[in-house]
Amino acid sequence: MQQFFSQIQNLNPVATGYFRLDFHWPIDEVPRAGQFLTIRVGDVSSPLLRRPFALSAFDSSSRTASIIFQKIGKATELLSEMNPGDPIDILGPLGNSFSQKVTAMDAGKKNHIVVAGGIGTGPMLYLADELKREKKDPLLIIGCRSEHLVPYPALDNSIRTIICTDDGSAGFKGNVVDYMKSNPDPDSGTVIYSCGPKPMLMGCQNYAEETGKSSYVSLEEVMACGVGACMGCTCETTDEKKYARVCKDGPVFSGGEIKWT
Amino acid sequence: MDLTVKIGSIMMSNPVGTASGTFGFGEEYGELIDLSRLGAIYTKALTPEARPGNAVPRLVETPSGILNSIGLANPGVERFLTEKVPFLDTLNTTVILNVSGSTEDDYRTVLEKTGNLSCIDGYEINISCPNVKHGGLAFGTDPVQVETLTASLRKMTQKPLIVKLTPNVTDISVIAKAAEAGGADAVSCINTVRGMVIDTRKRRSVIPAGIAGLSGPAVRPVGVAATYTVSRSVSIPVIGLGGIMCADDAIQYLLAGASAVQVGTGLFVDPRLPLKVAEGIEDYMSENGMEKIEDFHGFL
Ligand SMILES: Cc1cc2nc3c(=O)[nH]c(=O)nc-3n(C[C@H](O)[C@H](O)[C@H](O)COP(=O)(O)OP(=O)(O)OC[C@H]3O[C@@H](n4cnc5c(N)ncnc54)[C@H](O)[C@@H]3O)c2cc1C
Ligand SMILES: Cc1cc2nc3c(=O)[nH]c(=O)nc-3n(C[C@H](O)[C@H](O)[C@H](O)COP(=O)(O)O)c2cc1C
Ligand code: FES
Numbered sequence: 001m002q003q004f005f006s007q008i009q010n011l012n013p014v015a016t017g018y019f020r021l022d023f024h025w026p027i028d029e030v031p032r033a034g035q036f037l038t039i040r041v042g043d044v045s046s047p048l049l050r051r052p053f054a055l056s057a058f059d060s061s062s063r064t065a066s067i068i069f070q071k072i073g074k075a076t077e078l079l080s081e082m083n084p085g086d087p088i089d090i091l092g093p094l095g096n097s098f099s100q101k102v103t104a105m106d107a108g109k110k111n112h113i114v115v116a117g118g119i120g121t122g123p124m125l126y127l128a129d130e131l132k133r134e135k136k137d138p139l140l141i142i143g144c145r146s147e148h149l150v151p152y153p154a155l156d157n158s159i160r161t162i163i164c165t166d167d168g169s170a171g172f173k174g175n176v177v178d179y180m181k182s183n184p185d186p187d188s189g190t191v192i193y194s195c196g197p198k199p200m201l202m203g204c205q206n207y208a209e210e211t212g213k214s215s216y217v218s219l220e221e222v223m224a225c226g227v228g229a230c231m232g233c234t235c236e237t238t239d240e241k242k243y244a245r246v247c248k249d250g251p252v253f254s255g256g257e258i259k260w261t
Numbered sequence: 262m263d264l265t266v267k268i269g270s271i272m273m274s275n276p277v278g279t280a281s282g283t284f285g286f287g288e289e290y291g292e293l294i295d296l297s298r299l300g301a302i303y304t305k306a307l308t309p310e311a312r313p314g315n316a317v318p319r320l321v322e323t324p325s326g327i328l329n330s331i332g333l334a335n336p337g338v339e340r341f342l343t344e345k346v347p348f349l350d351t352l353n354t355t356v357i358l359n360v361s362g363s364t365e366d367d368y369r370t371v372l373e374k375t376g377n378l379s380c381i382d383g384y385e386i387n388i389s390c391p392n393v394k395h396g397g398l399a400f401g402t403d404p405v406q407v408e409t410l411t412a413s414l415r416k417m418t419q420k421p422l423i424v425k426l427t428p429n430v431t432d433i434s435v436i437a438k439a440a441e442a443g444g445a446d447a448v449s450c451i452n453t454v455r456g457m458v459i460d461t462r463k464r465r466s467v468i469p470a471g472i473a474g475l476s477g478p479a480v481r482p483v484g485v486a487a488t489y490t491v492s493r494s495v496s497i498p499v500i501g502l503g504g505i506m507c508a509d510d511a512i513q514y515l516l517a518g519a520s521a522v523q524v525g526t527g528l529f530v531d532p533r534l535p536l537k538v539a540e541g542i543e544d545y546m547s548e549n550g551m552e553k554i555e556d557f558h559g560f561l
Contacts, residue, residue, distance in 0.1 A: 222318050228285065230331065
């Protein structure tokens with residue numbers, strides 16, 4: 001973890017309201033899938049807090065890191081208006097990664113399903129890429145409300161990808177859990193990874209439990225420090241400590257650790 | 262030039278510390294900044310029992326501020342001893358333990374169990390947290406209780422006692438005087454300001470607990486005014502905080518009468534801020550021919 005200034009290399013839209021931001025990664029520590037960084041947008045006191053974004057890709061040869069973000073409020077609007085060459089203030093890489101969290105047994109399994117919903121897409125593209133490089137042939141399932149929200153330019157053709165849309169405008173009509181249920185995977189050893197809205201994560205967790213599969217989730221919570229100091233970003237867990245910090249103990253948890261209701 | 266500050270019997274190497282609740286127990290930021298350059302670390306509040314804290318979301322951003330309802334989440338004194346003390350023992354920085362509780366006995370228990378620790382240089386008594394149902398703010402708004410509690414803790418320790426005041430009272434100087442009468446070595450002001458944000462779509466408070474604590478640049482004028490008022494009513498040192506985002510903000514506090522300052526919310530924006538603030542204070546002193554921190558006082 002370090003705080004550093006970087007330069008924007010590219011900033012391009014990848015779907016309606018979604019952007020991909022590429023920037024130079026000047027530090028030695030290589031960010032892994034699941035990890036995130038916080039960006040200070042502007043030099044002003046509004047928006048005040050740094051904003052967290054997951055790494056969506058990392059190219060070690062060119063030392064380029066990427067995030068995919070959705071323009072949703074003040075900070076992301078300002079970010080979307082920045083230009084190549086602009087400096088950005090980054091703190092990262094933060095949090096744990098899938099590779100750190102997933103047990104050796106699960107990592108060694110044959111089938112891996114990577115499920116992404118909405119702004120949860122970024123880290124899952126990176127995870128699918130990591131699994132591909134480990135020759136694990138992941139299946140990537142992306143859920144969006146409608147076709148115009150599918151981040152086509154950020155997708156890798158060499159990864160098996162299923163698109164699901166709520167309105168049926170592209171790919172499978174229905175949500176990602178509907179897809180998994182209607183195309184059942186017979187292997188109870190399959191590992192399911194998910195990141196997206198909480199109801200989607202809960203759906204993936206329930207589906208994994210019902211079918212005896214392993215499940216890992218990446219959570220989101222409003223963050224202040226991002227480094228585990230303020231206790232602002234906790235989630236409720238099933239163990240005796242009751243609360244875990246999403247920024248430091250997560251954002252990746254095994255599905256069974258989380259108290260879902 | 263001399264940046265040292267004396268609070269009770271301890272000497273801090275410079276006036277800039279990190280505010281309680283924003284810096285954990287020091288470890289989390291250790292990778293990012295050189296902790297030995299901090300004037301002091303004021304830890305997260307410690308209570309006798311572990312507290313899970315309040316329901317999420319606990320944070321929401323407001324115009325130039327944040328509203329938090331952490332609910333004093335902390336590991337409790339037993340886990341503090343085993344999990345946090347070994348790290349604090351390695352530090353070469355003043356460590357002030359922030360203590361909180363629902364009853365006088367709670368505060369006494371924490372002091373009793375930590376009294377022998379050489380890594381704790383002093384205590385900041387948090388009688389001003391707006392985010393807990395019992396104790397907390399209730400203590401901090403009643404001068405009789407403040408004096409009684411301070412006097413009771415005074416008998417237990419030689420280490421400096423700093424009483425942390427709430428701005429959520431009609432006259433903060435009354436509470437500051439009560440702390441002084443009880444034997445406090447210093448007071449810090451301010452803790453967070455009561456605030457609320459309502460989600461108009463869901464028609465309920467964004468933070469489940471309802472009212473929460475506002476911090477950040479939005480509260481700085483409140484903190485500066487409180488520091489100004491309190492420093493005129495007591496003769497013990499005042500530690501000023503609330504919304505410090507740059508050296509100039511800290512200098513306002515020093516000119517208002519503070520002997521030391523703390524950076525809280527500003528750390529979330531820039532982890533290096535306390536070091537930058539200390540450097541900025543030093544530059545200001547050399548530009549203005551000041552020799553020591555007391556030279557800031559007496560202008561207003
Ligand atoms: C670990 C993590 C990874 C994330 N990864 C991505 C990503 O890859 N791509 C992406 O588009 N978004 C991601 N987000 C969400 C992103 O941080 C928010 O969309 C962003 O903060 C919104 O800021 P804003 O000022 O534009 O919106 P605002 O108008 O301030 O807020 C809109 C919503 O964003 C969320 N939000 C606001 N402030 C914060 C904060 N300090 N921390 C967390 N959430 C906040 C809240 O839910 C809020 O309701 C991630 C969040 C977390 C916690
Ligand atoms: C997330 C958070 C947690 C806090 N927790 C504590 C605490 O445990 N004890 C305490 O005395 N003050 C606590 N505070 C108050 C701060 O120490 C400080 O008084 C207040 O935030 C004003 O300073 P600032 O604007 O620089 O943050 C907390 C503040 C924040 C933002
Ligand atoms: S954001 Fe501060 S502990 Fe997670």
